[in-house]
Amino acid sequence: MRHRLDSMGRVKYFTRAIGTIAILAAAVPTFAADVHAEDGVRELRFENHRFAPQTLTVPAGQALTVRVVNTDKETIEFESFKLNREKAVSPGETITVHLPALSPGSYDFYDDFHQDVPEGAIVVK
Amino acid sequence: MILKKLTWAAASAAFGVLLVVQFVPTERTNPPAQGTLAAPPQIEGTFRRACYDCHSNETHWPWYSRIAPLSWLIVHDVTLGRKEVNFSEWGSYYPATRRRKLEWIGRALHEANMPPWSYRLMHPDARLTEADRAALERWIDSALATTSIERSSK
Numbered sequence: 001m002r003h004r005l006d007s008m009g010r011v012k013y014f015t016r017a018i019g020t021i022a023i024l025a026a027a028v029p030t031f032a033a034d035v036h037a038e039d040g041v042r043e044l045r046f047e048n049h050r051f052a053p054q055t056l057t058v059p060a061g062q063a064l065t066v067r068v069v070n071t072d073k074e075t076i077e078f079e080s081f082k083l084n085r086e087k088a089v090s091p092g093e094t095i096t097v098h099l100p101a102l103s104p105g106s107y108d109f110y111d112d113f114h115q116d117v118p119e120g121a122i123v124v125k
Numbered sequence: 126m127i128l129k130k131l132t133w134a135a136a137s138a139a140f141g142v143l144l145v146v147q148f149v150p151t152e153r154t155n156p157p158a159q160g161t162l163a164a165p166p167q168i169e170g171t172f173r174r175a176c177y178d179c180h181s182n183e184t185h186w187p188w189y190s191r192i193a194p195l196s197w198l199i200v201h202d203v204t205l206g207r208k209e210v211n212f213s214e215w216g217s218y219y220p221a222t223r224r225r226k227l228e229w230i231g232r233a234l235h236e237a238n239m240p241p242w243s244y245r246l247m248h249p250d251a252r253l254t255e256a257d258r259a260a261l262e263r264w265i266d267s268a269l270a271t272t273s274i275e276r277s278s279k
Contacts, residue, residue, distance in 0.1 A: 076207070081228050088205075113208050115222040 020097070040064050044078075044120070046089065046111070047071045054120040064099040066122070076117070080109040088113075129272070146193040151181045153186045160216015167196065168264045172212060175240050175251045179206030182213035202244075228259050231265040 003009040039114045040062055045052045049072065058064055068078045078097065079086040089095050110119040160182075162169065178184050180201055190199045207214075210226050218226065233239040237258070240251045253261075 079225075081225055081232075084232075086229075087211075110225070112225070113161050119221075 012096065016079060041067060043067045043108065045067060045069045045071060046076050046078075049114070049116075050118055051109070051111070051120040054122055056120070057123045058102070060102045060104045060124045064122075065102050066096055066097045066099065068097060069094045075113060077112040078109060079112040080107055080122075082107045085109075086112065143193075143254035147265075149193055149197075151196045153200060154182075155184055156182045156213075158182055160214070161180075161214040164264060164268075168261060169259060171253070171257050173254045175253050175257075176210075177212060178248070178251075179203050179244070180210045180212055181242075182207070182211065222255070224238060227265050227269050230267075231262055234261050234265070 009012050016084055026111065040058065042058065042064065044056065044066055048091065056066070068087075068089055070076055070091055070093055073091050075088055075090050077086060077088045078095065083097075083099060085099075087095050087097060099122075102122070104124050106117040107122045107124065108119050160173065161181075164172065173181075174181075184203055186199075189195050215223065230239075234253070235258075237253075240248070240253070244254055251274065
């Protein structure tokens with residue numbers, strides 16, 4: 001059965017459609033966050049132009065979430081070729097880097113925007 | 126009727142905003158080079174053709190880079206591109222930094238995600254053929270074999 005919508009009906013219809021899309025869009029990140037909720041979470045701070053701690057030691061075979069907190073006044077880029085990750089972090093911003101279960105070894109990371117920043121490493125044991 | 130009025134109002138507002146944003150200044154700069162990448166002419170030529178607009182200080186700013194909001198996107202992309210890899214500042218990179226940049230360039234070529242499609246759309250001559258990619262990857266492999274692996278940690 002076909003409904004013929006008048007102007008007001010169309011406006012209502014579009015408003016509802018946009019509302020539904022907005023609700024779905026809001027639900028996606030929530031769902032994604034739940035997926036990673038059980039990962040090990042470690043914090044890495046960028047302060048005084050260096051990462052702290054410089055070495056994160058984590059167990060092998062477990063998914064890992066690294067929260068990178070930039071407390072400095074310059075934008076940095078958390079980057080690791082071995083981990084295939086690169087993400088800019090604005091001053092005062094916190095980013096989350098999700099990593100799969102890693103094999104034992106050392107995975108270096110660095111600030112790609114400032115080459116004088118000492119590099120750090122995620123050591124998987 | 127209501128829809129028509131709404132459409133007109135939205136179009137007028139959009140036009141007004143578009144007009145106003147033209148007065149927001151954007152910085153299109155080409156700072157002096159600090160030691161460029163040393164590569165054979167063919168390799169350098171390919172990098173220039175496909176990468177230099179965003180990854181060097183020799184950007185050819187197109188006419189549409191003067192029209193907001195496109196200008197903001199282009200300036201943002203170039204600024205970020207130069208931060209990631211800047212062939213005009215190659216000489217100022219530490220050996221470890223050069224090595225990392227080469228590794229990332231190699232990966233980007235291998236995964237064929239550079240130059241981005243949005244750039245290729247307006248710059249068809251920037252497309253890389255399989256032969257171009259293979260030549261660049263071979264050169265990167267040989268450069269990585271000879272680049273010092275000195276660490277940048279202090």
